Amino acid sequence: MSQSFRLGNVGLINRDKKLSFKFNGVTYNGYEGDTLASALLANGVHLVGRSFKYHRPRGFFGAGVDEPYAIVQLYRNGETEPNIKATEQELFEGLEATSVNCWPNVNFDIGAINNFLKIFLPAGFYYKTFMWPKSFWYKVYEPFIRKAAGLGVASPKHDKERYEHKYEYCDLLIAGSGPSGLASAYAAAKNGARVILAEDKARHGGTLLTSDVNIGNQSGKEWADRIISELKEMPNVVVKNRSQVFGYYDHNMLVMSERISDHLPKTKKFHPKQRLWYIRAKEVLISSGSIERPIVFGNNDTPGVMLSSAAKEYLKVYGVLVGRNPLIFTNNDSGYETAIEFKKNQIDPIILDTRKDPQSEIVDEAKNLGINIKFSYVVVAAQGYKKVKSADIAKISDDKEQLGAIENIKCDCICVSGFWTPTIHLASQSGNKTKFNEDIDAFVPGTSKQNETTLGAANGSYALDETLKSSFETGYELSKKITNNDNKITLPNVVEKKSTTHDKFWCVPLPDGKNYKRFLDFQNDVAVSDVEIALKEGYRSIEHVKRYTTLGMATDQGKTSNLNGLQLVSNIENKVVPNVGHTTFRPPYTPVSIGAIVGREVGKHSKPTRKSPMHSWHEKNNAVFVDAGVWLRPRYYKQGNENLFEGSKREAKNVRTNVGVCDVTTLGKIDIKGPDAAELLNRVYTNAWLKLPVGKARYGVMLREDGIVMDDGTTTRISENHYHMTTTTAQAANVLSHLEYYLQLVWPELNVNVVSSTEQWAGAAIAGPKSRDLLQKLFPNSDVSNEGLPFMGYTEGDLFGVKARIFRISFSGELAYEVNVESDNGNFMWEKIMEVGEEFKIQPYGTEALSTLRIEMGHVAGSELDGRTIPYDNSLEGLLSKKKDFIGKRSLTREAFTSEDRQKVVGVVPLDKKTSIPEGSHLVKDSNAPLPNPKLGYISASCWSVEHDNPFSLAILKNGKNMIGEKLFVMSPLKNKVIPVEIVSSHYVDPKGERVRS
Amino acid sequence: MLYIKCPYCGMRSQNEFSYGGDATVKRPELGTEVSDQDWDNFVYNRKSLRGKHWELWQHLSGCRQWIKVERDTATHEIFKTLKASEEVS
Structure with missing residues (x-):
């Protein structure tokens, strides 16, 4: 075509x-x-x-x-x-x-x-x-x-495009590069301010591209081009096109979306599609201009009815005629500018002006060009279904209530101008209390709450000379305040046609016997009659009318409909518009793609990935990894076609019979130093810490103020005033903040320093009956005998030339040690352990075997210390000191925490010794009881006991203390399972704890 | 996003901080008798104030110091920030 x-x-x-x-x-x-x-x-x-x-x-x-x-x-x-x-x-x-x-x-x-x-x-x-x-909703x-309905479909595919985020700071952010944006940016930039000038369109200049004006002996467009090219050369200025400042948030934080590649067939290599800018500006200048508002008449949504300014833009910017037979329907001088542009291109428009006898330069120019103007005329209705074919027009009485005889005239488009609405969205988002300006029938920004100033048409000032003058002045004044410079530039001479006042007419009455749809909100199909119904049904608040009728909602946010909607409500209610008020403008001003909001934090980039120094060894040795918080940990080391169950069982069994090694680098570590370190530990842990000798470790439990267990771990006294604390992997950051809180705010008198040392140490847990033999070979110069390094002992050793810390602590319940070396030596340590351990049949074990070992030993961990349990629930009540106070102690006296049938951790074994128990299942007395079946407890962790070769679980069970030996049912509606079980002690292996001390 | 003046590091964006609740709550001293009511007030009961409010923030991704911030909960205006050691006036 x-x-x-x-x-x-x-x-x-x-x-x-x-x-x-x-x-x-x-x-x-x-x-x-x-x-x-x-x-x-x-x-x-x-x-x-x-x-x-x-x-x-x-x-x-x-x-x-x-x-x-x-x-x-x-x-x-x-x-x-x-x-x-x-x-x-x-x-x-x-x-x-x-x-x-x-x-x-x-x-x-x-x-x-x-x-x-x-x-x-x-x-x-x-x-x-x-x-x-009700049931019809989902199905029908x-x-x-x-x-x-619906406005398009989202792609179900993964978006391969790249989106970026950028943080930026500036003195002045200027939103919109029309006349006021250019003038203020130029004045501020020349005065040394750091400026960001943002334009949502591809071309800078705003209305200067389409209006017939002269600035300093240049056309508006030439002037705009010159200012932009000068600004682009300046090192203190960032000029961005295709960039929409869409949100104004607290403390002068604005967000802008830059469309970098959307105008290209394909994004260039290494380029993002879009970039989201978070801009913290000292001052914000809103030069977002104004949007022409429609006049409401019958069938005003027919294709071919459009804003007169849009018709002018299509003509002047794109060289496109929106019709060859245009009808201009206006209540102000702007419509004439469009008509004159048509006329200059040999098209004969007809102007219908609702005013009776307007006098202005521009009206005279139209008359002199011989344009057909009908004063006191309105369009009653557009005719045509898929395109405007003609218009019913009529003379309107001076009081604007009576229509004369209807005439039908041919036309192929109707260009409407109902005057201009300032774009106050950003100002309103900033918290500005907008006010109603009677002269322009629209809201303008009022008192600023943040450091923002609105300029030009966005502030209701439509004359170019006035706009440029105030924008130059504002740009200069604000930059002076920030930079203390005093370079003022002279104002160029402005030539423009003077216009006269508009007519406050906004809605054409219906002719007798006609029931045309007169649309207010084009995007949401809200007509005059809809708002009338809403008011008849008793809706009064404009916010309610909005939601009931959908006026001003969705992606459009009432850009063209807002004021006409308010006019209608105020007419019916006999109120003035400012008393009706406007609905809240919410960000984003225009739709923003989800990709831009998410940025690069997609998939595995949604969080950082932390790897231990031994990671590459694990990879080379077929480790199957699992996410542990942000860490990647080996879950098991796959041999042949083994699955998780088989692999972890083999690894756990090897720990119980020979010796295994597990990467425990991820454990949180906190270095604690200072003369009051012991006092700090004594206050945050539930047990006693003042008498722990140098070279000894102790297990400790930390509570929150509400008595709930926060974390557990061992802390070792390295030297007189130096302790090494370990936390669980998940709670490491929280525990550090917790300690800092008490040290800085509650007990500032304590002379202690805490710092995270998680990443400074690589850790290997060596566990199993042969671990001491292995350790002796790793540290031939250290005494690692049961007497030299007893359970919970600590020593330092030399690992083939590398300094190591050796802790005799155990999570598996076996004779076990933990060796720490500086992270850089982690891989060396690991390889040495594997090399020397070969003769003892050492195997590495992953988190799955680690869990199995601790579950069958009845050692509580994250799945029991889940933020809902107190020490008693975890059978840790023996660690509660009666002699001293500690964080959370007072809360443990609460009635619910001391009740006789308080929940407690127990062991659970299926009666058939075969069926695995799903974690999260419920424990009930009677599997056939009517729903809701009273729940007695829940399964917190499950494993296959390698010691007993049958399934074993831990559970938190009501009255657990007295339930040992009871027969209950495990129910998992999710897995559709009912399993008869017996309640046993949580210590399923070595209940006396002899192995760790052997 | 708020812009908070850390007394040690200067103006920083909110995403470097974590919120820590009411700064005027005083923990009862360890080892003292505390009534159930007082303990409840300390652990659980907080006023959700509209207006000026002294609150704690920790400069988590910065100097890790806990600081006191006087903020208007309705407007987000920040009036003053203090070091942990400084008393709320």
């Missing part, structure tokens, strides 16, 4: 580069510099979608961020993306897009039947209709509504 609506020579597009693209399967041509919208309009395509509720045909209404209809599904480089505004999407070679919200296609949409049923779809229809019967209503 040829671009039959493209003008010969007008516009800023690159006519040397022709691009081909597809819309709804049809191939068209456009040029580089087009948007999808301008390229479609150049080809005469106006029908782009169906409306949300009634599935009425919809076209283009705006030319940028304000577009409520033209939302398409985009296909780019094998991916698809919904919710793309055709007016923002720049054209690239091979672009493909389809309409959304229509089925089976945009020309024949079955849902359009809603349009004829519209009497049945009034405001709140969904609330009223789909409530009953929701699937049907989902199929019929």
